[in-house]
Amino acid sequence: MSSSPFSQDQPPSSPEIKVLIDEEARSLYCYVEQSFRSKGVQYYLLMPIDSPVSIIMWEEDEDAEQAILIEGEAEIDALFPKAEASLAEEGLTLKRTSFTLTVAGELPEPEDDDILTLEIETERAWEEEEFQLLAIFSHKNQEYGVYTPLVPLLFFAKAEPNGELELLSVDELETIKPILEEWMFN
Template sequence: MSSSPFSQDQPPSSPEIKVLVDEKARSLYCYVEQSFKSKGVQYYLLLPIDSPISIILWEEDKDEEQAILIEDEADIERLLPEAEASLAEEDLILKPTSFTLTVSGELPEPEDDDILTLEIETEGGLETEEFQLLATFSYDNYEYGIYTPLVPLLFFAKVNSEGSLDLLSLEELKTIQPILEEWMFN
């Protein structure tokens, strides 16, 4: 019998919750989906408790609408009051959490008309992602949509020397990828 390079923790009887904190001391509460230990380091696969959202600008370009994902933090800060008011009309509460904006409340069932498919550029090339429209608003003569991903947004984190959690960098993810693949398929 071969020895495994990691050990899996026993699943808890009730959901375990961990908190990711960013450099601005904002928090993101997450359920622990999985955890494992490798070479003395504790790793977690985390799922936000509240629903992650993205703000998308709809821009007219030569008689075509173009969807632009708003990623600049200053732009997001400027749009938050309008986004918050728009979501409140849908009985959703906007939360400026760490690493992603989130909303709490009951999301509507996705309908075909409310699904947006985007090709998002990543280090590995283009990836297709689907989003559900939650609300719309106007700001400075531009139209925006607030969307939540249909595929859950997951975070990989590790326990640092102080006992708090750090998100894994892309380099760290690549380093532990073989261990993750073996662990996930066992």
């Protein structure tokens, strides 16, 4: 009987951990969910150890409220202290990690009132994603929320010859898509 590469029948006694480092030398510690080798390149499917979070601003317009995802480094720098303080009140520690903000600590169970559904633009289309509200704070008379996605955030990376990991670009993902599909469904 052959087993699937995604088979999780017996969890490893100690999960393998890899580190993603960005241009600012920030790191993101991740569990290796899966790995495979193709054409001499080692690929990894990684899940952050801490919970990824996003800061979302609420903007009132004539018809309704609009949620705006805060992505700019300068904006995040300005909001970080207040977001950090609001999460600390909930027993969570905000971290400035590579590729995403994260929180350490035990997340509360999601309640219907705390779930936000947003349409997020991806490379190909608009997709709905659900987020759980963790904390609310104000900055310069503007309300913000700190949210974590309900679906785990995963990263695809490859090992470079020097041993460091590099996130796959959209083009690289498209190139190895047939290999990934075969790997995932066998």
